[in-house]
Amino acid sequence: xxxxxxxAEPSAGPVQTGPxxxxxxxxxxxxxxxxxxxxxxxxxxxFAVMFLLLPMSYLVMxxxxxxxxxxxxxxxxxxxxxxxxxxxLISIRVSGTSALLGALFGLLxxxxxxxxxxxxxxxxxxxxxxxxxxxxAGIPLAFAFLATLGRLGLxxxxxxxxxxxxxxxxxxxxxxxxxxxxxxxxxxxxLMVLIIAPAIDGLKREWSExxxxxxxxxxxxxxxxxxxxxxxxxxxxxxxxxANAFGAIATAYALTGSTLNIVPVLLYAQIQGDVxxxxxxxxxxxxxxxxxxxxxxxxxxxxxxxAERWLK
Numbered sequence: 159x160x161x162x163x164x165x166a167e168p169s170a171g172p173v174q175t176g177p178x179x180x181x182x183x184x185x186x187x188x189x190x191x192x193x194x195x196x197x198x199x200x201x202x203x204x205f206a207v208m209f210l211l212l213p214m215s216y217l218v219m220x221x222x223x224x225x226x227x228x229x230x231x232x233x234x235x236x237x238x239x240x241x242x243x244x245x246x247l248i249s250i251r252v253s254g255t256s257a258l259l260g261a262l263f264g265l266l267x268x269x270x271x272x273x274x275x276x277x278x279x280x281x282x283x284x285x286x287x288x289x290x291x292x293x294x295a296g297i298p299l300a301f302a303f304l305a306t307l308g309r310l311g312l313x314x315x316x317x318x319x320x321x322x323x324x325x326x327x328x329x330x331x332x333x334x335x336x337x338x339x340x341x342x343x344x345x346x347x348x349l350m351v352l353i354i355a356p357a358i359d360g361l362k363r364e365w366s367e368x369x370x371x372x373x374x375x376x377x378x379x380x381x382x383x384x385x386x387x388x389x390x391x392x393x394x395x396x397x398x399x400x401a402n403a404f405g406a407i408a409t410a411y412a413l414t415g416s417t418l419n420i421v422p423v424l425l426y427a428q429i430q431g432d433v434x435x436x437x438x439x440x441x442x443x444x445x446x447x448x449x450x451x452x453x454x455x456x457x458x459x460x461x462x463x464x465a466e467r468w469l470k
Contacts, residue, residue: 220441256342257399264350288348300412357391394461401454
């Protein structure tokens with residue numbers, strides 16, 4: 159009779175019987191950081207300290223200083239005057255309107271060039287133009303719109319002489335709320351295209367194919383699948399567009415001057431050193447702008463992080 163011996167299980171390796179010792183980051187966080195890495199990051203840290211932290215600290219101190227250098231709360235109290243409140247409201251309206259319109263038109267353009275049936279070359283052309291146009295602002299942008307849509311602008315004259323339509327008699331004014339909003343859209347729409355394009359790329363075509371197989375229309379796919387997935391990115395991008403428009407000063411000042419009482423223009427009037435200037439009030443205005451812009455950016459960062467986690 160043959161005796162069958164049980165086969166031993168193969169060993170998975172040496173078994174640790176002693177205590178486990180944590181090394182590297184578990185024992186000392188800085189032990190795993192190399193000196194070369196610290197030196198590589200040092201210029202960025204130095205730049206942030208010199209041009210962000212130090213000016214911000216000086217700004218906060220000035221907001222609580224009287225002309226004689228003593229501590230005061232008058233500068234913050236002056237933010238409650240009707241003129242200052244009106245300037246904040248106008249700035250919020252301009253920024254909010256340009257952000258909403260920029261997000262809407264930018265989303266439509268991005269959907270057309272990414273998920274539409276347009277030629278492939280159009281996408282690269284639009285993305286390249288968006289990268290340039292999103293950074294085109296300030297005095298050159300204001301001059302371009304004055305030369306195009308001003309009272310003696312090229313498009314204004316063409317509409318009047320060729321088509322008999324007087325743009326300004328119809329109620330349009332470039333130096334107004336809608337004129338400034340239209341100017342802001344020139345860089346808001348391209349910025350929206352650049353930011354939302356990666357999120358649209360993250361929408362898998364298998365999702366739309368599966369929805370079509372189950373009998374859903376394109377509208378139903380975007381209503382129940384596409385837009386809910388893109389919603390966090392849309393909300394975050396909307397916050398970023400608002401902050402981008404709220405902090406713009408060169409375009410608004412070069413285009414409207416003191417015609418439109420927005421916060422950046424009022425801030426410039428306070429710190430430029432004229433007779434009516436109040437640097438303390440200017441610092442308080444700047445501090446208020448920083449707080450509003452920071453809140454918008456925090457919303458963007460939080461929502462964008464959640465959106466990236468969802469798309470993964």
